[in-house]
Amino acid sequence: MQLSREDLLKAYRQMKTIRVFEERLHDEFATGDIPGFVHLYAGEEASGVGVCLNLNDNDYIASTHRGHGHCIAKGCDVSGMMHEIFGRADGLCGGKGGSMHIADLERGMMGANGIVGGGPPLICGAALTAKTLGTGGVAVAFVGDGGSNQGTTMESLNLAKVWNLPVIFVVEDNGYAEATSSSWAVAGDAVRRAAGYDIPAQQVDGHDFFAVNEVAREAVERARAGDGPSLLHVKLSRYYGHFEGDAMTYRDPDEVSKLRQDKDCLDLFQKRVNEAGLLEPAQFEEIDRDVATLIDDAVASARAAPVPSAQDLLTDVYVSY
Amino acid sequence: MAKKSVRQAINEALASEMRRDPRVVIMGEDIAGGMGAPGEDDAWGGPLGVTKGLLGEFGRDRVLDTPITESAFIGAAAGAAATGLRPVAELMFVDFMGVCFDQIYNQAAKFRYMFGGKAVTPLVVRTMYGAGLRAASQHSQCLYPMFTHIPGLKVVIPSSAYEAKGLLIQAIRDDDPVVFFEHKAMYDEEEEVPDEAYTIPFGEANITREGDDVTVVAFGRMVQFANQAADKLAKEGITCTVIDPRTTSPLDEDTILEEVAATGRLVVVDEASPRCNMATDISALVAQRAFSALKAPVRMVTPPHTPVPFAADLEDLYIPGPAQIEQAIREVAA
Ligand SMILES: Cc1ncc(C[n+]2csc(CCOP(=O)(O)OP(=O)(O)O)c2C)c(N)n1
Ligand SMILES: [Mg+2]
Numbered sequence: 001m002q003l004s005r006e007d008l009l010k011a012y013r014q015m016k017t018i019r020v021f022e023e024r025l026h027d028e029f030a031t032g033d034i035p036g037f038v039h040l041y042a043g044e045e046a047s048g049v050g051v052c053l054n055l056n057d058n059d060y061i062a063s064t065h066r067g068h069g070h071c072i073a074k075g076c077d078v079s080g081m082m083h084e085i086f087g088r089a090d091g092l093c094g095g096k097g098g099s100m101h102i103a104d105l106e107r108g109m110m111g112a113n114g115i116v117g118g119g120p121p122l123i124c125g126a127a128l129t130a131k132t133l134g135t136g137g138v139a140v141a142f143v144g145d146g147g148s149n150q151g152t153t154m155e156s157l158n159l160a161k162v163w164n165l166p167v168i169f170v171v172e173d174n175g176y177a178e179a180t181s182s183s184w185a186v187a188g189d190a191v192r193r194a195a196g197y198d199i200p201a202q203q204v205d206g207h208d209f210f211a212v213n214e215v216a217r218e219a220v221e222r223a224r225a226g227d228g229p230s231l232l233h234v235k236l237s238r239y240y241g242h243f244e245g246d247a248m249t250y251r252d253p254d255e256v257s258k259l260r261q262d263k264d265c266l267d268l269f270q271k272r273v274n275e276a277g278l279l280e281p282a283q284f285e286e287i288d289r290d291v292a293t294l295i296d297d298a299v300a301s302a303r304a305a306p307v308p309s310a311q312d313l314l315t316d317v318y319v320s321y
Numbered sequence: 322m323a324k325k326s327v328r329q330a331i332n333e334a335l336a337s338e339m340r341r342d343p344r345v346v347i348m349g350e351d352i353a354g355g356m357g358a359p360g361e362d363d364a365w366g367g368p369l370g371v372t373k374g375l376l377g378e379f380g381r382d383r384v385l386d387t388p389i390t391e392s393a394f395i396g397a398a399a400g401a402a403a404t405g406l407r408p409v410a411e412l413m414f415v416d417f418m419g420v421c422f423d424q425i426y427n428q429a430a431k432f433r434y435m436f437g438g439k440a441v442t443p444l445v446v447r448t449m450y451g452a453g454l455r456a457a458s459q460h461s462q463c464l465y466p467m468f469t470h471i472p473g474l475k476v477v478i479p480s481s482a483y484e485a486k487g488l489l490i491q492a493i494r495d496d497d498p499v500v501f502f503e504h505k506a507m508y509d510e511e512e513e514v515p516d517e518a519y520t521i522p523f524g525e526a527n528i529t530r531e532g533d534d535v536t537v538v539a540f541g542r543m544v545q546f547a548n549q550a551a552d553k554l555a556k557e558g559i560t561c562t563v564i565d566p567r568t569t570s571p572l573d574e575d576t577i578l579e580e581v582a583a584t585g586r587l588v589v590v591d592e593a594s595p596r597c598n599m600a601t602d603i604s605a606l607v608a609q610r611a612f613s614a615l616k617a618p619v620r621m622v623t624p625p626h627t628p629v630p631f632a633a634d635l636e637d638l639y640i641p642g643p644a645q646i647e648q649a650i651r652e653v654a655a
Pocket of ligand 1: 143147
């Protein structure tokens with residue numbers, strides 16, 4: 001299937017938004033004004049966007065601690081996210097969750113997650129709801145290479161298969177879990193593991209938006225058709241530390257600059273689109289300007305926004321009590 | 322004596338026990354770091370640098386990095402403990418107990434009893450707890466009451482660098498499974514710590530302030546806040562006995578009861594969620610065994626019954642501090 005011009009523009013806008021959002025957060029974090037743990041998705045944009053372009057508000061995703069990109073790709077309000085990360089009362093979660101817990105159920109975003117491997121079982125539940133109520137929705141669990149080893153992920157693969165759930169497991173393998181290489185920590189590989197459960201699986205170059213989008217489309221179609229779960233093993237790169245403040249001494253000193261040079265998903269996207277003459281340079285420039293303004297405004301308004309009040313501490317624990 | 326941080330004190334305790342006993346091994350996620358990666362070995366030395374340098378001295382056979390599979394490696398530590406090693410496993414944040422709790426509370430904790438006294442399980446689980454780092458709901462809990470609830474586990478909550486070193490060495494030499502709680506906001510706090518190894522016995526409370534008017538029992542990071550409140554009130558003539566029980570299991574009930582008998586007034590300070598926590602436990606103890614000594618109702622200083630919030634202003638409101646402790650002491654002393 002050919003992507004429309006609108007799809008291409010949307011994909012570029014989202015990838016660019018994620019990139020600028022994350023690079024700006026990197027700078028804002030350095031000022032000391034952002035509390036807590038922040039894990040950046042820069043470098044991995046083609047995965048979240050490539051997958052989520054196949055989804056709608058009726059579909060669910062479950063994310064990880066590295067969740068900003070998934071949120072944006074699933075349509076969460078960018079300014080609301082920024083406010084949340086700054087801990088503001090009008091943030092997407094009222095300032096109660098922060099970077100690691102951004103969620104927007106109305107957008108089908110079941111939350112970033114502080115627990116590695118927390119998402120896959122939840123997404124089996126979302127898929128069960130879709131199947132039981134016949135909503136036509138599908139559910140996507142993003143999980144890292146590190147998270148792919150958790151028992152919860154293994155058990156979810158099995159459950160999704162035996163219940164024939166409309167789930168897509170997306171293993172985002174950025175080569176590292178914290179300071180540990182996936183080449184050491186992951187025995188075997190994700191595709192062969194999935195094969196053990198009779199789950200169709202494919203490895204894909206996560207720097208290539210088009211490749212991710214294509215294999216994700218097949219997996220989503222399979223799920224929507226009632227043909228059960230799939231797994232994508234997406235190989236990609238993270239540009240910053242595990243969290244903001246990580247000195248990354250476990251990497252080659254020039255590893256990231258080489259990746260930015262040769263494998264950048266935004267560059268590859270532009271090159272491909274330009275070569276095929278699908279979009280005009282002016283269209284990219286216009287999006288770049290929009291995105292710059294969007295992020296500038298989000299930061300400025302987040303900085304100016306009110307913090308939660310004392311009463312907020314005690315609300316939202318229960319529906320009724 | 323040199324001043325050392327809590328981080329250094331724990332590192333020294335691990336190093337000295339690993340030197341002393343080749344059966345002591347440590348394991349956890351990135352406790353060294355750099356496995357299979359192109360850059361430096363020991364790149365992290367633990368997420369907050371607590372185990373840094375141990376790889377250099379003891380090597381990969383005794384400093385075991387693990388995949389992110391808590392159920393497997395905490396369980397493996399329990400199994401290794403029951404069969405001849407003395408593992409110290411790091412559960413990075415105690416909040417992750419949900420992933421591996423079965424291996425701790427149904428397996429390690431119960432071996433000895435279920436097997437008719439035949440098993441010895443010298444397991445230590447080191448874990449980070451507590452609020453204050455804006456780490457939000459899944460990385461800020463205390464949860465030690467849940468471990469205290471389980472027969473077969475010993476539960477240790479050091480309140481300072483000196484305490485941490487002596488209690489951790491005791492934990493490693495102890496033949497029962499021990500869960501050792503490190504407050505993540507305390508790693509940089511310093512005090513004088515001996516270079517040589519020493520132990521602090523479990524179940525023997527430490528009295529950090531002596532006074533006549535009110536007994537304050539506090540745990541972990543709350544001990545320093547209780548001391549601050551006591552010091553402030555002492556200037557006004559309200560004097561407090563501050564008790565740091567050091568371990569919640571075993572619990573030094575005698576010291577608490579003796580001191581409450583002497584003052585007749587009790588404030589319990591606990592950073593854990595307020596229902597079924599150490600504050601309720603100690604209040605129940607005193608209600609049963611020192612009721613007639615009480616001159617005022619017991620006061621508990623705890624956070625509210627909510628998850629730990631992210632926003633700084635909310636988290637600061639959430640955590641009990643010296644001001645609330647002072648207020649509670651004034652109320653029971655009035
Ligand atoms: C159950 C659990 N164990 C450990 C952690 C600490 N932790 C947070 S992120 C992370 C690494 C995750 O690696 P990966 O799944 O590859 O995701 P990436 O960070 O590379 O995106 C670890 C160990 C956690 N949050 N939850
Ligand atoms: Mg990873």
